Amino acid sequence: MNALNIAEYTQTLGMQAKAASALMAKASAATKNVALKRLAALLRANVESLGRDNAQDIERAVAAGLAAPMVDRLRLTPKVIETVAQGCEQLAAMPDVIGEIIGMKQQPSGIRVGQMRVPIGVFGMVFESRPNVTIEAASLSIKSGNACILRGGSEAIESNKALAKLVQQALVESGLPADAVQLVQTTEREVVGQLITMPQYVDVIIPRGGKSLIERISRDAKVPVIKHLDGNCHTYVDDPCDIDMAVKVADNAKTNKYSPCNASESLLVARGVAKAFLPRIGAVFAAKGVEMRCDAEGRAILADVPGANLKEATEQDWYEEFLAPIISVKVVAGLEEAIAHINHYGSHHTDAIITRDHMHAQAFLREVDSGSVMVNASTRFADGFEYGLGAEIGISTDKFHARGPVGIEGLTSLKYVVLGDGEIRN
Structure with missing residues (x-):
């Protein structure tokens, strides 16, 4: 033509x-x-x-x-x-x-x-x-x-x-x-x-x-x-949390499928639970061939996990939508640092907290500036079909007219x- x-x-x-x-x-x-x-x-x-x-x-x-x-x-x-x-x-x-x-x-x-x-x-x-x-x-x-x-x-x-x-x-x-x-x-x-x-x-x-x-x-x-530009979704493992639940949800959020925009690309872990949680999720990711791009603290905790593919995270990695078996991993002081990190590096698509603290959950829901914000659930649920919308035309990271699925x-x-x-x- x-x-x-x-x-x-x-x-x-x-x-x-x-x-x-x-x-x-x-x-x-x-x-x-x-x-x-x-x-x-x-x-x-x-x-x-x-x-x-x-x-x-x-x-x-x-x-x-x-x-x-x-x-x-x-x-x-x-x-x-x-x-x-x-x-x-x-x-x-x-x-x-x-x-x-x-x-x-x-x-x-x-x-x-x-x-x-x-x-x-x-x-x-x-x-x-x-x-x-x-x-x-x-x-x-x-x-x-x-x-x-x-x-x-x-x-x-x-x-x-x-x-x-x-x-x-x-x-x-x-x-x-x-x-x-x-x-x-x-x-x-x-x-x-x-x-x-x-x-x-x-x-x-x-x-x-x-x-x-x-x-x-x-x-x-x-x-x-x-529009939505990209899906740099986060799963934040809070202190306190149910470690078994956190492992199950973080695994699903990353490895259920690597290519969708609602897969978690970044894992934030509160310092208080990092030593209990990280070796367990690290073993899961190692078994599934997921590369972990970590901050220094996270790398030190994961160093003894057999077969773990660990790399040092760059500044760009915190912004990245990998769409692949790669995840960025960071240990944070707690809730406030997690929220600040998500709002700075995230794409305002979907972010989740795994917690047993009701007040932490409420603060996360209020303060995280994203189209979908979740408590104790996998980011992979951010989808029109799963939300009962029948289907979705897309996921909007805009704030006007339509937001989320x-x-x-x-x-x-x-x-x-x-x-x-x-x-x-x-």
């Missing part, structure tokens, strides 16, 4: 999405739920053909020398397909928030004032790697009464095309416009440049991918952006509604 054709193509996508969004905004809850259930059924019925399309992407990625964690993100296994199908059904079972009126209050003038939840309109989503995002974005868009334009990464183009075809089939069979969910069919990068500068058609852009992609979109977009409500807006009975202003 040349530049002129790309501009025309993107304009067409925008116009079609805008027209479809008007129909989606007035679609009934029942119709939207039928589409979601139909999509779940189509996904399950097409596991084999989706696997074949995905295999083409995997083969190309491996041949291109894509890093193992990135190839892992590309895989569309039967388990992944079942999870997104369940997500569609979970969304269908949830109440429809569109048209809901909240906070209705009578004013001294006699009017009643409240707020109504309405769809945003059209969102554009630019994402890399994970093809399951196509279904998560599409299903949330349907449930929230929006239209969307999806631009997946070139590395997952065959998988994304196959999934988007099923989405459009489910929409049409349910009496909804096919253009309510459109996938960009070309891998040309210039489409992104066009998409993020069309405020006449696109109401918000949601980038989901590497830091460079998100920085570029945040810099160049002429429409609002819901972005589900249905994050794709809506509130407008004021006023109910009167002939009142006039004096």
Whole structure:
């Protein structure tokens, strides 16, 4: 495609999405739920053909020398397909928030004032790697009464095309416009440049991918952006804590899966429990081949752990999102130092405390400046599906409009509604 054709193509996508969004905004809850259930059924019925399309992407990625964690993100296994199908059904079972009126209050003038939840309109989503995002974005868009334009990464183009075809089939069979969910069919990068500068058609852009992609979109977009830059998540083991629980949770937070943005990348340990806790988690990490980048105190405590892969942490390591079997480890004086460290080095994504002290837990929840803050639970739970949102469009580290996992409500807006009975202003 040349530049002129790309501009025309993107304009067409925008116009079609805008027209479809008007129909989606007035679609009934029942119709939207039928589409979601139909999509779940189509996904399950097409596991084999989706696997074949995905295999083409995997083969190309491996041949291109894509890093193992990135190839892992590309895989569309039967388990992944079942999870997104369940997500569609979970969304269908949830109440429809569109048209809901909240906070209705009578004013001294006699009017009643409240707020109504309405769809945003059209969102554009630019994402890399994970093809399951196509279904998560599409299903949330349907449930929230929006239209969307999806631009997946070139590395997952065959998988994304196959999934988007099923989405459009489910929409049409349910009496909804096919253009309510459109996938960009070309891998040309210039489409992104066009998409993020069309405020006449696109109401918000949601980038989901590497830091460079998100920085570029945040810099160049002429429409609002819901973003998260990276996931440097922390697990802080407090004094006092249940050591057995701390080992179990810290292990899961790091090793359950290395590639997601909600895996813990940094382990902070209170000095009072460091000698009891660190050798035990160190043995677990050693057995699983996890490299530990430690401060001097942590290294000294871990030095006698058989097979431990220990390195001296650099200043950059405290900021790093490794997405690999590597974790930074630091011994801190206690709660205050842990909170200060997280707020300075963290990415405001997800942070957890393992503690038996209720006051420490409350202080951590109040003072840690992140989209999700947890007590005695693995950071791996920071996910729309696990939070009961049905699915998520992404995890926002912004503070405005949406924060943390972005589900249905994050794709809506509130407008004021006023109910009167002939009142006039004096």
